[in-house]
Amino acid sequence: MTRTVYLNGKYLPENEAQISIFDRGFLMADGVYEVTSVIGGKLVDFDGHAIRLARSLKELMFTGDVIAKEELLAIHRELIARNELDQGMIYLQITRGAPSDRDFVFPDPKAVKPTIVLFTQNNPKMVNNPTALKGLKVISIADERWGRRDIKTVQLLYPSMGKMMAKAAGANDAWLVEDGFVTEGTSNNAYIVKDGAIITRELSNDILHGITRAAVLRFAKEAQMAVEERNFTIAEAQDADEAFITSASTFVMPVVNVDGADVGTGKPGPVAARLREIYLEETLKTAV
Ligand code: PDD
Numbered sequence: 001m002t003r004t005v006y007l008n009g010k011y012l013p014e015n016e017a018q019i020s021i022f023d024r025g026f027l028m029a030d031g032v033y034e035v036t037s038v039i040g041g042k043l044v045d046f047d048g049h050a051i052r053l054a055r056s057l058k059e060l061m062f063t064g065d066v067i068a069k070e071e072l073l074a075i076h077r078e079l080i081a082r083n084e085l086d087q088g089m090i091y092l093q094i095t096r097g098a099p100s101d102r103d104f105v106f107p108d109p110k111a112v113k114p115t116i117v118l119f120t121q122n123n124p125k126m127v128n129n130p131t132a133l134k135g136l137k138v139i140s141i142a143d144e145r146w147g148r149r150d151i152k153t154v155q156l157l158y159p160s161m162g163k164m165m166a167k168a169a170g171a172n173d174a175w176l177v178e179d180g181f182v183t184e185g186t187s188n189n190a191y192i193v194k195d196g197a198i199i200t201r202e203l204s205n206d207i208l209h210g211i212t213r214a215a216v217l218r219f220a221k222e223a224q225m226a227v228e229e230r231n232f233t234i235a236e237a238q239d240a241d242e243a244f245i246t247s248a249s250t251f252v253m254p255v256v257n258v259d260g261a262d263v264g265t266g267k268p269g270p271v272a273a274r275l276r277e278i279y280l281e282e283t284l285k286t287a288v
Pocket residue numbers: 035184185186187188189207208209210211212213246247248249
């Protein structure tokens with residue numbers, strides 16, 4: 001089955017969707033994105049992703065209403081239906097559009113409309129992911145990204161390089177470290193568990209404000225689990241009882257080894273397993 005994608009108001013077979021070489025997403029990484037998971041054909045945390053998208057656009061000085069939330073929801077739903085997507089993700093990207101030439105200065109928004117792209121990614125093993133039973137190995141690397149990591153921009157070169165560094169070291173992912181403290185993972189938020197408390201860096205411009213993070217911390221507090229939003233080091237992670245990451249594509253995923261040192265028993269721990277269970281159970285109640 002050929003995938004149907006969305007491009008600027010049209011639903012097209014993926015090989016017919018084309019974008020200008022002058023698109024600012026291509027030339028300048030001048031764009032933002034969202035990844036929303038789909039379980040049982042329904043969108044997980046759609047509202048959270050729509051709100052963060054609007055914030056990212058505002059922070060990058062996109063003007064006017066780029067796209068209404070209702071229209072965005074309708075497009076997401078249409079893509080799920082047309083591609084018969086049961087489990088997987090919807091990727092959405094909005095760039096500042098394609099002016100007639102390369103120029104650092106933003107084009108006039110009245111003359112150049114944003115480029116809006118959405119496509120589905122099928123992943124039938126997202127919920128029953130075998131990796132959740134094994135856990136991930138991570139390495140630490142310096143956080144060399146720009147200073148506005150709270151904006152979900154398409155500038156993903158350093159995170160991609162981080163994943164490659166992890167792969168070269170025989171690990172699954174990398175945790176980024178700045179001034180001695182973990183900021184987050186290359187494409188996820190990072191956590192440790194010590195003496196029952198769930199510890200994760202507080203929100204600031206240093207990290208992406210994960211939609212999964214917000215939900216998981218809310219569910220943890222509702223389940224009377226202790227949550228501490230504070231910085232932690234790699235040494236603390238290696239000495240923790242458990243570690244895990246969260247993101248829309250992995251939900252809650254245990255981390256069992258940091259820079260070659262086993263975390264706790266070196267096997268996925270009960271807190272991460274319980275949080276994964278609670279997250280999947282609770283989040284499905286509000287899926288649309
Ligand atoms: N990544 N931190 C970073 C740097 C991320 O790229 C992501 C998401 C997260 C988690 O955010 P959320 O819970 O809203 O997915 C944290 C997506 C999944 C990606 O780039 O594919």
